[in-house]
Amino acid sequence: MARWEPGARERLVLAAVDLFTEQGYDATTVTQIAERAGVAKSTFFRHFPDKRELLVAGQAALGELLTEGIADAPATATPLEAVAAGLQRAASMMGPMNREIGPRIKAAVAANAELQERDSLKSVGLAAAMTDALVVRGAPDLHAQLAAELGVLAFKRGFDEWLNAEGEPELTPYISRALEALRAASAALG
Known part of the structure; x- marks a missing residue:
């Protein structure tokens, strides 16, 4: 070797x-x-x-991409629009290898309680990073937390759909649609 x-x-x-x-x-x-x-x-x-x-090796890079995208969003962007910019930045870095191994990683995580715990901590860490980036932009804490949590959920939902879909090779449209669906669902809550 x-x-x-x-x-x-x-x-x-x-x-x-x-x-x-x-x-x-x-x-x-x-x-x-x-x-x-x-x-x-x-x-x-x-x-x-x-x-x-090893299975969460990209977490730090993902967190950086999300926070950079949020920081680079237009000054007039709402917290959720800034999160969308962060998600778009992060999704643009996901490629064929992520799509190829994604289902296998999900299966490994689903089969092991320790990995499920680590995956949950990853989500918490990503939400915290986005919340902090939004607060730095001037978003009220509650708005920042809610937008960040919706962002994490949109990323997960979009990523899962992308892994199971045939056709569109880019992750970004899946995450964008997931975020829009979550925005509509939250508005419908009343």
Whole structure:
């Protein structure tokens, strides 16, 4: 195996997802993941602190994209319009690999309570990041929290629909439609 072969992080994620699918999360070891990816075990630990973190590896980058999009939204944007800008920025970075491994990651998470807990914490973290970005823009705290929570829900719903759909290769339209549906549903609550 090459010592500094590029793409180690992506290969580790793909190897882990494949192994989790084949033999389950609990039965899969870091050593097996590293071997499947063609890297040394130490390379795994340069990229991830443990196998649990591997499945949420993109959380920090996703949070940054969301908050950057919110910050870059026009000054006249409402909190929900700013969230839409953040979602659009984040969705634009999702590509074929995300769509390919998304269902396998969802299956691994669904089959393991520890991963379900970690996934819930990821949602909380993303909502908190968006809330903070909205407050910095001057949104009242309650409005910021509500817009951020709707944003997280729109991302999840849009992502799930995108994974199960055939046709449209881009994630953005799915998330935009999900956010619009949530906006309409919340208005209908009265």
